[in-house]
Amino acid sequence: MTSPWAVLARVVLVLAVVGSVVAIARLDDERWGEHLRARFVYGLPWGSFLTVGFVLAVYLVVQGGLTSWGNPVSLPFRAWSYRYPLGMVVAPFAHVGPSHLVGNLVGTLALAPLAEYAWGHYPPTRDRGRGSAVASAHSHDSRLERPLARILAVPAAVVAVGLFTAVFSVGPIIGFSGVVFAFAGFTLVRYPLATVVAFAASGVIQQVYVALRNPVVEAGASGGGYGLPWWATVAIQAHALGLLTGVVVGIAVFYRRERLPSAGRLWLGTLVFAIGQSLWAVYWFRGNGQFVLFRALGVALVFALAFLVAASVATPGRVRGVRRVRRVVGIERRAGATMVLLLALAVLAAPAVPVNLTTTAATGTALAQDDGSAVGTMDRIHVRDYTIYYAENVTNRVVSVVDVSAFGESTTVNASGVIVESGQRSLWTTGVEESRLAFAGCATVGVGGLGWRESVHVSRTGWKAIGGGHAYKVRFGQGNGSRFAYLSGPATADATVENRNVSVVPRRAGFGVVVSRANETVDRVKLPANGTTASAGGLRFNRTGGDLFVAADGTRVRVASRETYR
Structure with missing residues (x-):
């Protein structure tokens, strides 16, 4: 609802603009x-x-x-x-x-x-x-x-x-x-x-x-935000x-x-x-x-x-x-x-x-990791002539359409995020950058044509390994349904507990914890729910809110934290 102060401010602004223009027109001899x-x-x-x-x-x-x-x-x-x-x-x-x-x-x-x-x-x-x-x-x-x-x-x-x-x-x-x-x-x-x-x-x-x-306008201190350099747009x-x-x-x-x-x-x-x-x-x-x-x-x-x-x-x-x-x-x-x-x-x-003069096309791929879950593109959405999927480090089919290298720069570059393509329209683009989705946690990709439009919702959930990378998954939502779009690889914490490494792994159903030693899997367990514990490979895991801790021989170390978005 519009506040009285806003209405008053608009009236004052209009009177000031109109009055200033009229007054200067009368004062000027031109x-x-x-x-x-x-x-x-x-x-x-x-x-x-x-x-x-x-x-x-x-x-x-x-x-x-x-x-x-x-x-x-x-x-x-x-x-x-x-x-x-x-x-x-x-x-x-x-x-x-x-x-x-x-x-x-x-x-x-x-x-x-x-x-x-x-x-x-x-x-x-x-x-x-x-x-x-x-x-x-x-x-x-x-x-x-x-x-x-x-x-x-x-x-x-x-x-x-x-x-x-x-x-x-x-x-x-x-x-x-x-x-x-x-x-x-x-x-x-x-x-x-x-x-x-x-x-x-x-x-x-x-x-x-x-x-x-x-x-x-009311505003407070801001923690920053995601955005490309202004000159890059x-x-x-x-x-x-x-x-x-x-x-x-x-x-x-x-x-x-x-x-x-x-x-x-x-x-x-x-x-x-x-x-x-x-x-x-x-x-x-x-x-x-x-x-x-x-x-x-x-x-x-x-x-x-x-x-x-x-x-x-x-x-x-x-x-x-x-x-x-x-x-x-x-x-x-x-x-x-x-x-x-x-x-x-x-x-x-x-x-x-x-x-x-060049057209573009691309395809997503799926790899396999040692526990049998997929890493990479899980599923695609087809909306008429459009294909939408999530992929990382794939060749940018627009920038790389002509292969040129000069002064240390090249047209062969990669893209990561939600990819939208249409062979009928010679269209290939990154609908949502990976970094933007990692910052916001969700986004909407709009497709359409003359007289029609449709939207696909994209969401990301994940965990960050302390001192390591991120383990996450991406889902697509369309209408009342949703499907997995992408599962990342595991994220391994920097800390070593009793000569063991701890990794967080995304799965279709939640996340898992993998205990390994010398690049060999020792044990794995489902990531515990908030306020509960779980054990694997001689280590005890405890989750408190958005933090995952590991305990052994009286030592308690935080090894992962849930991703937060703005």
């Missing part, structure tokens, strides 16, 4: 309304609104966000392969969750109107006396120059750029951020510093949204691809209008934007949740990118007496830099072709 009406029909960026509505509709309707706002269907809507057209088409407009969606929509609201303002709803006509472009609301040489056509050109360009980034992005990308970066690239070519300010303003929009959703290649695409389109549009900024302003704007949006975060995946960040290389690449963009659109000098020569040299220099920019775009996009 006639913003006239400027906007000169560029937009009725002074509004209709193309940007259509774009936001389209992306929101994909989330609500196609991904099922209307019925499950916080947990949309996302797996089938990634760009897995060229052999799976549905993913390629939907991926650039789909999102993995509400925070992902809101972040991209906020970026769109900050940058798309600026890009649409630079484009204009009215066709530009050249004022030869000043060499500038001005808006003409009444002269339309063709249907393509009519305001409605120019408004619709915005969402049409969004779809085209989105499909381009999906087709030429490496890996199964999902999200609208590639198009958001294309908006940024387009506006950088016309308004470099305004682009930086606009994206900074997106933080204000984001904070207002968060404050409206959670006006009052960013599709850097797709972002750079979108940015360069926007720059190229901007050059094509604004070069004809002769409305290009100075090299210095464009260099500074591109540099500040790229650094602020973490395009320097070049990283590689080593498998099993391990990553490496090449920070210095990434920062160097950003400086090179800023120079390349600035050189591609820089206007020639205007020194008297040599203006014509400088202009010819400047045009040649700009043409050469533009060709290099196009080459960089091609190089950035090329690796996606062999990766996206």
Whole structure:
């Protein structure tokens, strides 16, 4: 139930935002309304609104966000392969969750109107006396120059750029951020510093949204949590691809209008934007949740990118007496830099072709251990065309799709956790990382397609041997039933009691305790229930709460503790 304080806080926030905007509009001498009406029909960026509505509709309707706002269907809507057209088409407009969606929509609201303002709803006509472009609301040489056509050109360009980034992005990308970066690239070519300010303003929009959703927050000390490095969740290649695409389109549009900024302003704007949006975060995946960040290389690449963009659109000098020569040299220099920019775009996009032409497949395996219980994958769940199972240290079929090794890194990496695959969709992914399941103890894997979805619950229980590893088992729950998905190997405590080792072993029915000497099993017994004892191999075991103790000749040692999850 919403508290009165939360309601009051929301009202105060709305009044503060609206009052501040209205007051500053009255204090400022700039006639913003006239400027906007000169560029937009009725002074509004209709193309940007259509774009936001389209992306929101994909989330609500196609991904099922209307019925499950916080947990949309996302797996089938990634760009897995060229052999799976549905993913390629939907991926650039789909999102993995509400925070992902809101972040991209906020970026769109900050940058798309600026890009649409630079484009204009009215066709530009050249004022030869000043060499500038001005808006003409009444002269339309063709249907393509009519305001409605120019408004619709915005969402049409969004779809085209989105499909381009999906087709030429490496890996199964999902999200609208590639198009958001294309908006940024387009506006950088016309308004470099305004682009930086606009994206900074997106933080204000984001904070207002968060404050409206959670006006009052209570929190205490936290013991930490599981999570990947923030830079390991960013599709850097797709972002750079979108940015360069926007720059190229901007050059094509604004070069004809002769409305290009100075090299210095464009260099500074591109540099500040790229650094602020973490395009320097070049990283590689080593498998099993391990990553490496090449920070210095990434920062160097950003400086090179800023120079390349600035050189591609820089206007020639205007020194008297040599203006014509400088202009010819400047045009040649700009043409050469533009060709290099196009080459960089091609190089950035090329690796996606062999990766996206390849399909993936994998199988789980089961091994046997000396007491006859299985170690490894126990069972799989089939949900239509999906196969779901748990496995550890299997080849990552997405990263390893092309075998490449360089600078000590390799594409042959392993994965551990809940594996989801579908040959029909060319889909292979780690639905839940082993480390995440070990931290949380449970998770849900959602699968589906157009018009349907289904969930599989995953849970883990286990014991940690003191000074040793973990012995655990994983179960899948579907509907009202459940089944074993995985049994790990034994976990042996570091302590030696009367020249004997103690190991905890997972079984289908509970856990067992194995007593061994010199790698030979001496005895085994079922792990005792809380408050009870059991004996094996001349040792007496006692369980107190979540701790297992062993006693012999007056010595009592803790050898294992039950896993706890957050």
